[in-house]
Amino acid sequence: xxxxxxxxxxxxxxxxxxxxxxxxxxELTGNADAALxxxxxxxxxxxxxxxxxFPNREALVLEIYRHEMRQxxxxxxxxxxxxxxxxxxxxxMDRLAEFAxxxxxxxxAIRQATSAPGSPGRPxxxxxxxxxxxxxxxxxxxxxxxPGVTADDFLLAxxxxxxxxPRDDWQSRATRLLDLVMDGLRAGAPGR
Numbered sequence: 001x002x003x004x005x006x007x008x009x010x011x012x013x014x015x016x017x018x019x020x021x022x023x024x025x026x027e028l029t030g031n032a033d034a035a036l037x038x039x040x041x042x043x044x045x046x047x048x049x050x051x052x053x054f055p056n057r058e059a060l061v062l063e064i065y066r067h068e069m070r071q072x073x074x075x076x077x078x079x080x081x082x083x084x085x086x087x088x089x090x091x092x093m094d095r096l097a098e099f100a101x102x103x104x105x106x107x108x109a110i111r112q113a114t115s116a117p118g119s120p121g122r123p124x125x126x127x128x129x130x131x132x133x134x135x136x137x138x139x140x141x142x143x144x145x146x147p148g149v150t151a152d153d154f155l156l157a158x159x160x161x162x163x164x165x166p167r168d169d170w171q172s173r174a175t176r177l178l179d180l181v182m183d184g185l186r187a188g189a190p191g192r
Contacts, residue, residue, distance in 0.1 A: 032108035073127035085138035143191025
């Protein structure tokens with residue numbers, strides 16, 4: 001009998017956690033200094049529920065970051081199913097740029113959370129690195145990019161995305177930058 005009572009609590013707890021993350025993403029994207037009490041109120045949970053899920057601001061911000069990066073990374077496999085490898089790579093680059101530009105406030109919250117004394121460092125880009133590697137290997141096998149490009153090479157090449165001001169006309173600048181990166185990846189490709 002007690003197990004029946006526990007199952008709904010677990011799903012309620014999961015819904016609470018998801019609601020907190022959803023509200024926190026919106027609030028922190030708009031304002032890196034958004035108050036945790038405001039996030040809890042807008043999520044419809046009490047302070048106790050909030051702090052049971054996220055004991056501090058850093059834990060909340062890092063979980064949002066991990067979740068968002070997983071979303072971007074997970075899209076790589078789907079894009080490969082729907083498109084040719086070089087088209088999938090280019091579409092994924094656009095998705096990564098959109099994440100970088102539309103989550104600028106979140107980036108500031110991440111910077112604050114990871115630079116505070118005693119806080120954990122910025123999480124590794126492992127899911128994004130793995131997604132980039134998947135796309136690069138598919139392109140290399142298809143002969144549409146030069147051989148031997150690593151995910152680290154690729155991420156360094158697109159690092160200019162994070163220098164673009166998201167308040168300006170970021171889309172045209174990001175498109176131009178990513179087109180240049182694609183041109184560079186294609187140079188020396190055996191299939192050209």
